[in-house]
Amino acid sequence: MPRERMVRQVRVGVIGAGQLARMMIPAAIELGVELRVLAEAEGMSAGLAADRVGDYTDIDQVLPFAREVDVVTFDHEHVPQDVLRALVDAGVAVHPGPDALRYAQDKLLMRERLSELGLPVPEWARVSTPGELDAFIGAHDGAAVVKTPRGGYDGKGVRVVRSAAEVAEWFSAIAEDGRDGALLVEELVDFRRELAQLVARRPSGEVAAWPLVETLQVGGVCSEVIAPAPHSAGRLSDVAADVAISIAEGLGVTGVLAVELFETTDDRILVNELAMRPHNSGHWSMDGSTTGQFEQHLRAVLDLPLGGTGTHADWSVMVNLLGGPAEGTLDDRYRGALASHPTVKVHNYGKSPRPGRKVGHVTAVGDDLDEAVYEARAAAAGLQE
Amino acid sequence: MPRERMVRQVRVGVIGAGQLARMMIPAAIELGVELRVLAEAEGMSAGLAADRVGDYTDIDQVLPFAREVDVVTFDHEHVPQDVLRALVDAGVAVHPGPDALRYAQDKLLMRERLSELGLPVPEWARVSTPGELDAFIGAHDGAAVVKTPRGGYDGKGVRVVRSAAEVAEWFSAIAEDGRDGALLVEELVDFRRELAQLVARRPSGEVAAWPLVETLQVGGVCSEVIAPAPHSAGRLSDVAADVAISIAEGLGVTGVLAVELFETTDDRILVNELAMRPHNSGHWSMDGSTTGQFEQHLRAVLDLPLGGTGTHADWSVMVNLLGGPAEGTLDDRYRGALASHPTVKVHNYGKSPRPGRKVGHVTAVGDDLDEAVYEARAAAAGLQE
Numbered sequence: 117m118p119r120e121r122m123v124r125q126v127r128v129g130v131i132g133a134g135q136l137a138r139m140m141i142p143a144a145i146e147l148g149v150e151l152r153v154l155a156e157a158e159g160m161s162a163g164l165a166a167d168r169v170g171d172y173t174d175i176d177q178v179l180p181f182a183r184e185v186d187v188v189t190f191d192h193e194h195v196p197q198d199v200l201r202a203l204v205d206a207g208v209a210v211h212p213g214p215d216a217l218r219y220a221q222d223k224l225l226m227r228e229r230l231s232e233l234g235l236p237v238p239e240w241a242r243v244s245t246p247g248e249l250d251a252f253i254g255a256h257d258g259a260a261v262v263k264t265p266r267g268g269y270d271g272k273g274v275r276v277v278r279s280a281a282e283v284a285e286w287f288s289a290i291a292e293d294g295r296d297g298a299l300l301v302e303e304l305v306d307f308r309r310e311l312a313q314l315v316a317r318r319p320s321g322e323v324a325a326w327p328l329v330e331t332l333q334v335g336g337v338c339s340e341v342i343a344p345a346p347h348s349a350g351r352l353s354d355v356a357a358d359v360a361i362s363i364a365e366g367l368g369v370t371g372v373l374a375v376e377l378f379e380t381t382d383d384r385i386l387v388n389e390l391a392m393r394p395h396n397s398g399h400w401s402m403d404g405s406t407t408g409q410f411e412q413h414l415r416a417v418l419d420l421p422l423g424g425t426g427t428h429a430d431w432s433v434m435v436n437l438l439g440g441p442a443e444g445t446l447d448d449r450y451r452g453a454l455a456s457h458p459t460v461k462v463h464n465y466g467k468s469p470r471p472g473r474k475v476g477h478v479t480a481v482g483d484d485l486d487e488a489v490y491e492a493r494a495a496a497a498g499l500q501e
Numbered sequence: 502m503p504r505e506r507m508v509r510q511v512r513v514g515v516i517g518a519g520q521l522a523r524m525m526i527p528a529a530i531e532l533g534v535e536l537r538v539l540a541e542a543e544g545m546s547a548g549l550a551a552d553r554v555g556d557y558t559d560i561d562q563v564l565p566f567a568r569e570v571d572v573v574t575f576d577h578e579h580v581p582q583d584v585l586r587a588l589v590d591a592g593v594a595v596h597p598g599p600d601a602l603r604y605a606q607d608k609l610l611m612r613e614r615l616s617e618l619g620l621p622v623p624e625w626a627r628v629s630t631p632g633e634l635d636a637f638i639g640a641h642d643g644a645a646v647v648k649t650p651r652g653g654y655d656g657k658g659v660r661v662v663r664s665a666a667e668v669a670e671w672f673s674a675i676a677e678d679g680r681d682g683a684l685l686v687e688e689l690v691d692f693r694r695e696l697a698q699l700v701a702r703r704p705s706g707e708v709a710a711w712p713l714v715e716t717l718q719v720g721g722v723c724s725e726v727i728a729p730a731p732h733s734a735g736r737l738s739d740v741a742a743d744v745a746i747s748i749a750e751g752l753g754v755t756g757v758l759a760v761e762l763f764e765t766t767d768d769r770i771l772v773n774e775l776a777m778r779p780h781n782s783g784h785w786s787m788d789g790s791t792t793g794q795f796e797q798h799l800r801a802v803l804d805l806p807l808g809g810t811g812t813h814a815d816w817s818v819m820v821n822l823l824g825g826p827a828e829g830t831l832d833d834r835y836r837g838a839l840a841s842h843p844t845v846k847v848h849n850y851g852k853s854p855r856p857g858r859k860v861g862h863v864t865a866v867g868d869d870l871d872e873a874v875y876e877a878r879a880a881a882a883g884l885q886e
Contacts, residue, residue: 421840447533
């Protein structure tokens with residue numbers, strides 16, 4: 117069989133084959149990087165780059181994959197600490213590393229560490245009993261947000277309560293857990309809006325920040341992102357970038373770091389959640405910035421110089437495609453939606469439509485905010501109707 | 502083995518696995534299109550999407566590949582007419598189709614057809630004997646350009662001559678060929694510069710044009726593209742777009758069509774060559790336009806509505822990486838080049854460096870032409886030194 121002599125390309129191994137891994141593929145192709153994905157199953161969103169199917173909680177399945185790549189990174193933050201540490205012990209380059217990732221995996225650890233670093237966070241406490249929780253609620257105007265430290269995402273494992281009785285089963289679960297179980301409780305922040313600050317950091321220290329963005333959530337799931345956040349020029353943007361860079365440096369994060377923020381009604385910025393990977397709030401950058409977050413993540417984990425984070429136009433608006441059309445697929449809706457919105461960029465994750473599922477997103481870029489918002493929302497509606 | 506339920510994606514089959522097929526992969530991923538490549542060999546530039554290795558001149562190898570996709574398109578124009586027609590006869594959707602492609606495959610046919618359509622071409626003739634060629638040369642100030650009608654690209658099969666004796670072996674070859682052999686001879690055009698006009702056309706008729714660009718060739722190979730062509734606003738751009746759209750419609754081209762043009766010293770626009778596929782002169786659009794040529798080609802061959810062809814900034818400058826570094830690979834040069842040029846976009850085709858070989862390109866986008874030219878050239882130099 118004929119064989120062309122190819123360059124041995126740098127190899128990045130990605131654990132997890134969801135849409136974040138999928139969207140790393142175009143960036144890898146352009147950079148000339150070979151992307152190899154350890155997939156949870158056949159036929160997933162990043163299936164094109166799947167090298168094998170394996171269980172990411174089993175070091176015996178992860179290590180053979182990891183040994184064949186130059187650096188390991190992630191589509192999600194669920195790889196257990198013991199697996200991560202065994203990789204590092206075996207000499208594998210892992211970015212972000214286990215020391216950083218534990219702060220994205222455990223919200224109590226994250227809150228403790230950010231408080232130690234003097235970064236702005238909501239008032240919070242570790243509570244191990246209903247009594248402790250009710251005491252916190254009593255001291256905070258009768259309401260609080262309770263979070264399971266591990267395993268939550270997209271609003272799961274987060275509940276607003278007025279009494280510890282509302283999370284009785286969570287206390288039962290942590291009691292049965294046997295570990296030093298506790299829940300995280302936080303003040304119910306009176307916020308004006310939610311923001312997100314994305315940065316990237318290389319192992320050798322360079323950091324780069326994109327503009328601060330505004331995020332809109334529906335039912336705890338991101339539905340829309342406006343970049344930059346309206347009315348954020350100057351002090352607000354500077355503070356947000358400083359906070360995110362301090363977190364990246366303080367926690368030793370490598371790759372892309374997303375810092376979800378509250379802008380409070382009394383004009384404070386408080387850190388809500390962290391994600392140590394490309395993040396929904398950064399999807400706009402693929403179409404609206406000189407360097408998209410997936411390219412930047414690859415550059416960062418390979419310790420390559422970071423790309424510019426300027427924007428193509430004054431505004432980028434990203435709208436998630438949640439659930440997809442009630443019948444058929446996104447593709448079936450292309451003719452109408454693309455014809456009506458020729459400047460909107462469509463990103464189709466190739467996933468089966470299912471209520472609430474992120475099956476794609478669209479981005480509109482332009483110098484008129486109202487126009488970009490209209491175009492992105494209308495295209496998203498057209499693709500899902 | 503676990504299996505995620507995926508959507509059955511629309512499938513585009515690409516014949517040929519060079520860098521043009523490679524650069525279709527990112528566009529396919531974003532659009533949610535499954536790209537399947539029929540590769541000439543293992544390990545080629547578009548290897549990630551290779552479905553199989555096969556001989557594109559053998560219908561028995563092409564047809565089984567073609568039957569499994571929704572539309573067949575191309576990385577190059579070398580698939581023989583009999584293979585193309587057999588595909589169409591078997592009910593395969595082929596874009597561009599054989600009737601259009603023959604004009605890209607045979608320069609004599611192309612000249613005849615463009616002349617019939619009244620489009621501006623250099624003075625030309627079909628010559629079968631050295632005597633006919635010398636007569637043409639004598640009537641055109643003692644010089645002419647001789648071209649083999651088939652198989653030429655990147656300056657191959659093209660020669661400037663002052664006497665038929667200089668292409669004696671070409672006449673011998675066409676005599677032995679046995680077919681109705683002839684060479685194409687054209688006036689040696691006194692041109693100010695070379696331009697290229699890219700358009701895309703869907704089977705259902707919609708056309709879209711990018712801005713007219715200026716191309717610089719070195720040794721017959723494209724080395725640099727400036728988009729839009731300086732001093733081309735107004736009439737020049739309008740004429741070029743009209744010519745390219747007339748060709749797309751007149752020849753029934755589907756997908757991307759590149760029309761290489763001469764701007765003569767007496768201010769005429771003459772059609773030089775045609776390419777019926779994404780083209781080097783359109784690479785800038787991946788980074789500089791709302792819709793890159795690879796996405797537009799996929800939309801067009803799938804008969805989907807075409808995307809906007811506006812630009813992100815006033816200027817885009819693309820510089821080819823020809824040959825690569827004398828030692829090592831492009832990747833080895835990343836640290837220095839990316840650090841010095843954070844806003845330049847690098848496209849690495851994953852090919853082994855070899856003198857004169859196109860191994861990648863870089864694009865700089867911005868509102869200052871001099872700055873964009875400097876950035877693109879300096880980054881390209883840094884990647885190849």
